[in-house]
Amino acid sequence: xxxxxxxKERDIVVPGDLLAEGMSYIPGNRAFRxxxxxxxxxxxxxxxxxxxxxxxxxxxxxxxxxGDVVIGKIxxxxxxxxxxxxxxxxxxxxxxxxxTAGYIDLNKTELGSIFxxxxxxxxxxxxxxERKFIKLTTKHRxxxxxxxxxxxxxxxxxxxxxxxxxxxxxxxxKNASGCEIVVGQNGxxxxxxxxxxxxxxxxxxRKIEEESHKxxxxxxxxxxxxxxx
Amino acid sequence: MGGVGGPExxxxxxxxxxxxxxxxxxxxxxxxxxxxxxxxSAYLKMxxxxxxxxxxxxxxxxxxxxxxxxxxxxxxxxxxxxFSTSDRNRPGPSRRSTExxxxxxxxxxxxxxxxxYPRTKIDVYIEIINANAGTRCAATTAASVALADAGIEMxxxxxxxxxxxxxxxxxxxxxxxxxxxxxxxxPLAYISRTDxxxxxxxxxDLTSDELKKAIEMGKKACVRIAETQKAAITERFGKExxx
Numbered sequence: 001x002x003x004x005x006x007x008k009e010r011d012i013v014v015p016g017d018l019l020a021e022g023m024s025y026i027p028g029n030r031a032f033r034x035x036x037x038x039x040x041x042x043x044x045x046x047x048x049x050x051x052x053x054x055x056x057x058x059x060x061x062x063x064x065x066x067g068d069v070v071i072g073k074i075x076x077x078x079x080x081x082x083x084x085x086x087x088x089x090x091x092x093x094x095x096x097x098x099x100t101a102g103y104i105d106l107n108k109t110e111l112g113s114i115f116x117x118x119x120x121x122x123x124x125x126x127x128x129x130e131r132k133f134i135k136l137t138t139k140h141r142x143x144x145x146x147x148x149x150x151x152x153x154x155x156x157x158x159x160x161x162x163x164x165x166x167x168x169x170x171x172x173x174k175n176a177s178g179c180e181i182v183v184g185q186n187g188x189x190x191x192x193x194x195x196x197x198x199x200x201x202x203x204x205x206r207k208i209e210e211e212s213h214k215x216x217x218x219x220x221x222x223x224x225x226x227x228x229x
Numbered sequence: 230m231g232g233v234g235g236p237e238x239x240x241x242x243x244x245x246x247x248x249x250x251x252x253x254x255x256x257x258x259x260x261x262x263x264x265x266x267x268x269x270s271a272y273l274k275m276x277x278x279x280x281x282x283x284x285x286x287x288x289x290x291x292x293x294x295x296x297x298x299x300x301x302x303x304x305x306x307x308x309x310x311x312f313s314t315s316d317r318n319r320p321g322p323s324r325r326s327t328e329x330x331x332x333x334x335x336x337x338x339x340x341x342x343x344x345x346y347p348r349t350k351i352d353v354y355i356e357i358i359n360a361n362a363g364t365r366c367a368a369t370t371a372a373s374v375a376l377a378d379a380g381i382e383m384x385x386x387x388x389x390x391x392x393x394x395x396x397x398x399x400x401x402x403x404x405x406x407x408x409x410x411x412x413x414x415x416p417l418a419y420i421s422r423t424d425x426x427x428x429x430x431x432x433x434d435l436t437s438d439e440l441k442k443a444i445e446m447g448k449k450a451c452v453r454i455a456e457t458q459k460a461a462i463t464e465r466f467g468k469e470x471x472x
Binding site for chain 1 (some may be wrong): 269286380385420
């Protein structure tokens with residue numbers, strides 16, 4: 001039996017590309033095994049972690065994972081919770097018990113007074129079933145209602161670049177603008193601060209989205225921020 | 230097929246009327262990611278046949294009762310724009326376009342990991358911008374690129390081409406005169422990675438030997454088409470890989 005790897009770290013692959021051969025390799029996210037061979041299932045960049053081969057997607061909609069921090073929009077209020085649009089193919093449920101740290105007495109409280117329809121919340125995906133029923137929580141800090149400010153939508157595949165290595169890019173933006181910025185894994189970015197600064201950040205984020213593949217992105221952004229957009 | 234008014238001879242000095250060899254494809258150009266508002270898209274030009282495909286989804290299913298709790302459903306709509314043919318094509322669905330939508334859908338179906346997206350729908354919209362034979366094949370090839378561009382998980386790329394018979398000989402990728410007045414036309418779709426034939430139709434007359442040969446010829450051409458498809462997708466995202 002052959003044991004062979006056909007790709008290198010950060011190689012670009014398309015659906016059906018052969019990644020490796022042999023049972024000692026393990027297909028990770030967006031890779032699959034057929035007999036002894038491992039193939040890619042999406043366009044993406046190869047990532048090797050020991051014997052696990054996965055593909056980091058370069059395209060596609062946001063697919064929720066457990067533990068993701070997301071920004072969602074309240075789309076409905078039920079008898080025991082809220083329905084939240086998290087800009088994925090599926091809606092998420094936010095149960096009363098997961099909404100606030102305190103106890104909510106349904107006889108005394110109107111759910112709309114906590115989160116109303118069309119309001120935005122910052123939450124975490126706490127559970128996701130096989131059939132993709134999604135549960136959110138907004139119980140603990142920093143999860144909350146996002147009041148005021150401005151929201152923009154970017155491709156979820158660019159979110160890691162906006163955050164930067166260990167949050168370097170996002171903290172640079174925060175320091176330069178003095179705005180509050182929150183980034184959701186689902187591609188939504190919320191900001192609050194002076195209107196001019198918000199406009200500047202929007203411009204910078206669009207630039208990051210556009211040039212996410214280029215080298216020296218941090219320097220480009222730094223220069224942009226110094227110029228004030 | 231073999232109608233009146235076609236050219237007298239299809240093969241002159243071993244070359245076809247458009248100067249191609251029997252086993253030569255028309256010049257093929259594919260571009261991925263041409264429609265920013267779609268989740269995935271592709272433009273394909275094969276000779277003078279031109280196709281634009283957009284993919285939306287996975288997204289919520291409407292009407293809701295069509296939802297499959299275990300997997301995604303695939304929708305496919307093939308349409309020819311009114312100026313795509315030499316005589317104006319009446320816009321809207323027709324008997325022909327409904328059938329082609331169905332066969333394209335079924336030729337893409339085996340390639341997609343539908344079970345990864347339960348309770349959703351993936352929509353594929355195909356617009357034929359210019360028709361010059363082989364539109365269903367061009368559409369299938371382009372749709373596969375658009376699906377990949379949408380980041381949808383797939384087993385492999387679906388490539389498609391037609392093989393026909395002119396002057397008693399098998400020829401690859403017919404253009405309109407050959408298609409209209411030739412002896413046979415066999416469109417096929419093929420997933421080269423898994424060696425799966427996902428579409429096989431035949432119009433006209435072929436012996437069983439000829440059909441077998443036609444399939445082999447088509448498969449070989451599909452492998453070449455798959456290379457172009459791959460290049461189109463890589464080019465779309467290639468700059469990101471070089472980072």
